Amino acid sequence: MPNFFYELHFYLFGLFAIASALTFVTRKSPVAAALWLVSTMFSLAALYVMMDAHFIGAIQVLVYAGAIMVVFLFVVMLLNLGHPDELSDLRGKWGRLAAGLLGLAILAQVMALSRTRPEASLVQSDFDRLAELRGENAVAAIAKPLFSDHLLAFELTSVLLLVAIVGAVVIGKRRAST
Amino acid sequence: MMVPEALALSAVLFCIGVVGVLTRRNAIIIFMCVELMLNAVNLSFVAFSRLYGMTGQVFVVFVMTVAAAEAAVGLAIIISIFRHRQTVDLTNINLLKG
Numbered sequence: 001m002p003n004f005f006y007e008l009h010f011y012l013f014g015l016f017a018i019a020s021a022l023t024f025v026t027r028k029s030p031v032a033a034a035l036w037l038v039s040t041m042f043s044l045a046a047l048y049v050m051m052d053a054h055f056i057g058a059i060q061v062l063v064y065a066g067a068i069m070v071v072f073l074f075v076v077m078l079l080n081l082g083h084p085d086e087l088s089d090l091r092g093k094w095g096r097l098a099a100g101l102l103g104l105a106i107l108a109q110v111m112a113l114s115r116t117r118p119e120a121s122l123v124q125s126d127f128d129r130l131a132e133l134r135g136e137n138a139v140a141a142i143a144k145p146l147f148s149d150h151l152l153a154f155e156l157t158s159v160l161l162l163v164a165i166v167g168a169v170v171i172g173k174r175r176a177s178t
Numbered sequence: 179m180m181v182p183e184a185l186a187l188s189a190v191l192f193c194i195g196v197v198g199v200l201t202r203r204n205a206i207i208i209f210m211c212v213e214l215m216l217n218a219v220n221l222s223f224v225a226f227s228r229l230y231g232m233t234g235q236v237f238v239v240f241v242m243t244v245a246a247a248e249a250a251v252g253l254a255i256i257i258s259i260f261r262h263r264q265t266v267d268l269t270n271i272n273l274l275k276g
């Protein structure tokens with residue numbers, strides 16, 4: 001049974017994530033939006049740690065908040081999009097209304113889906129999960145299935161990354177002729 | 179174990195991302211909204227991994243890798259579009275419109 005402080009902090013970080021996400025989609029300036037998204041990612045990292053996913057929490061901060069968002073900020077800096085007052089990039093009134101309704105519809109559907117009960121035969125007991133975590137450190141608990149059961153997917157991911165590097169260089173390269 | 183709460187939070191974050199993609203026109207912000215949606219999915223993976231074992235967390239690692247690759251290629255495309263059109267406003271990029 002999780003204690004009161006655990007639940008309090010869970011809701012605190014959850015509300016902070018939602019508030020940052022709402023601020024993120026309403027900011028005009030891309031830089032402000034990116035920084036609010038970083039704040040969402042930090043509170044998600046805290047939630048990962050609270051849900052016993054310590055390694056995921058660490059790479060959430062390192063990879064997402066650290067690397068990916070820095071790439072976004074670099075691109076914003078390179079493009080130099082002008083003053084935020086000049087770029088109102090919100091769609092018109094009807095577009096916003098339709099988007100809001102569609103968002104509410106999707107939210108209702110996903111909420112209804114998440115009410116379903118988990119398949120009882122697949123659920124690991126609390127004892128199993130804790131033993132899995134306690135027997136080894138947090139990295140080994142992920143590394144074992146990653147390098148044994150999912151080895152092929154892991155190798156294919158490295159090919160994907162190689163393709164992405166080559167593609168980014170080719171697309172981003174300025175052509176000499178033009 | 180707070181799994182239903184985490185799933186509800188993940189649904190809310192995902193829908194905020196969807197609304198962001200639909201309401202904004204700046205291509206960079208739309209990309210960031212996609213990242214927010216991927217984060218929401220990661221949260222439900224981690225929540226389910228509390229019930230079903232470590233496979234969910236392994237999937238989160240894969241999702242992060244794909245997100246990094248997607249960000250690199252997508253931002254390269256945005257830069258090359260900006261070089262041609264001097265804008266990242268998606269309503270001006272209508273070459274395929276009938």
